[in-house]
Amino acid sequence: MPPGPPYLPSTAQSGLKPTPLPDDPVSAVLLALFVGSATLHMAIFQLNRRRSHRFFFSALLFGFSMARITALTMRIVFAHNPTNVSIGIAAGVFTAAGVLLLFLVNLMFAQRMVRAYLPEVGWKKGVRWGFRGVYVSVGAALVMVVTVSVHMFYTDDVDVRRRERDVQLVAGTYLAALAFAPIPVVLGARWWAGRRAGNGGLVREKFGKGSFRAKMGLLLTTAVLLSLGAGFRAGIAFAPRPLTNPAWYHGRGPYYFFNFGIELVVVYMYGLARFDRRFHVPNGSKGPGDYAKGLRLSVNKEEDVFGPADEDEGVNVDREEVADKADGDDTSGHIGDDSGIASAELEERYAYAQRQSEALDLTKKSSGENV
Structure with missing residues (x-):
């Protein structure tokens, strides 16, 4: 057989x-x-x-x-x-x-x-x-x-x-x-x-x-x-x-x-x-503007930096993040505590995020879409 x-x-x-x-x-x-x-x-x-x-x-x-x-x-x-x-x-x-x-x-x-x-x-x-x-x-x-x-x-x-x-x-x-x-x-x-x-x-x-x-x-x-x-x-x-x-x-x-x-x-x-x-994105992102609004004015603890435990995705707050305006990049790659960021840097980040959000709102209004 x-x-x-x-x-x-x-x-x-x-x-x-x-x-x-x-x-x-x-x-x-x-x-x-x-x-x-x-x-x-x-x-x-x-x-x-x-x-x-x-x-x-x-x-x-x-x-x-x-x-x-x-x-x-x-x-x-x-x-x-x-x-x-x-x-x-x-x-x-x-x-x-x-x-x-x-x-x-x-x-x-x-x-x-x-x-x-x-x-x-x-x-x-x-x-x-x-x-x-x-x-x-x-x-x-x-x-x-x-x-x-x-x-x-x-x-x-x-x-x-x-x-x-x-x-x-x-x-x-x-x-x-x-x-x-x-x-x-x-x-x-x-x-x-x-x-x-x-x-x-x-x-x-x-x-x-x-x-x-x-x-x-x-x-x-x-x-x-x-x-x-x-x-x-x-x-x-x-x-x-x-x-x-x-x-x-x-x-x-x-x-x-x-x-x-x-x-x-x-x-x-x-x-x-x-x-x-x-590739972090802010927790709870559901629509236009949510990525840019992920910046925080004050950071005091790890949860503010990395986001709450019940979400799969993190908050885009980091020490060298603002440098993207000049198309810079960070290659340190360490895993550490990012608290205690200088207030001047935070204010600069916040202002940049606000400008992004305002520009996005203008783009949407000009195209006839609601935010």
């Missing part, structure tokens, strides 16, 4: 079939680096939480790092149990699923940038629900990819496998588009805001710490890297090769680089650049 499911794939798989050498040492090094990223993001999350500020994006990147640790562990186990197809399936599922968390983080940051550049547009109900629909679609794509990827190992029906491969191609292409989406969204918002401002200067709602140039640079760089990885995976799906004749792009080098290598750069960039400070 022919062997039953799960069946071995008939086409070459990305990364090929792992073996103790060279996969064990490579996977072990990558695993250790992801342990470091998990530790970094959980430390940031816990330190912020103690200051009554819960920046949940740090928890998301901790979860992503744990998913990558699991995937690499499964690959090492599979290298020592090559006949256990179920372990290989598990490794593939964790590899495919984890990166979607990074896509979600970038999309949410892109939404915040749109609201800062174009508050009267970014806060519209249609735009808000559009972003929410995209977030839901990421989950739906994940379910489709995981379902068909697993089921393909449990059926030998050629017609069913062909339809499931079509689902993989559509989902992979869609996810690659989502990885790229923050780039045109943010650049488009920046261009539109500048065009509308004309000679009067760019009006935008300041949020978080550091300059808009630094925020945009961080977001666009990570989006380019994630797009490169997603595009590579989608391209492999469109160019299958027989199991006995894999192409260069199925090799271990491209597999480790375009999956784990790129993602390591992204998670460490976010952690070391202190994205938990750069």
Whole structure:
């Protein structure tokens, strides 16, 4: 009788079939680096939480790092149990699923940038629900990819496998588009805001710490890297090769680089650049003007700096925040107590926030919209 499911794939798989050498040492090094990223993001999350500020994006990147640790562990186990197809399936599922968390983080940051550049547009109900629909679609794509990827190992029906491969191609292409989406969204918002401002200067709602140039640079760089990885995976799906004749792009080098290598750069960039400070938004932001009104005239305790404990997002008060008028940036990245800020700096920040709010009100009145 022919062997039953799960069946071995008939086409070459990305990364090929792992073996103790060279996969064990490579996977072990990558695993250790992801342990470091998990530790970094959980430390940031816990330190912020103690200051009554819960920046949940740090928890998301901790979860992503744990998913990558699991995937690499499964690959090492599979290298020592090559006949256990179920372990290989598990490794593939964790590899495919984890990166979607990074896509979600970038999309949410892109939404915040749109609201800062174009508050009267970014806060519209249609735009808000559009972003929410995209977030839901990421989950739906994940379910489709995981379902068909697993089921393909449990059926030998050629017609069913062909339809499931079509689902993989559509989902992979869609996810690659989502990885790229923050780039045109943010650049488009920046261009539109500048065009509308004309000679009067760019009006935008300041949020978080550091300059808009630094925020945009961080977001666009990570989006380019994630797009490169997603595009590579989608391209492999469109160019299958027989199991006995894999192409260069199925090799271990491209597999480790375009999956784990790129993602390591992204998670460490976010952690070391202190994205938990750069992408703060005021608690309870619900409409235009709320980002700019996040500045406080007096700061006496940690809750005033980081926001109350019952919210997921922080208040954009920080020692070097005002320098954005000159397009400056802060690279200190320390975790410390920001109380005791000089009153002159606070008054300058407050006046700047007031000017932003007044400019925003004038923009809304001229466009016929209510605040």
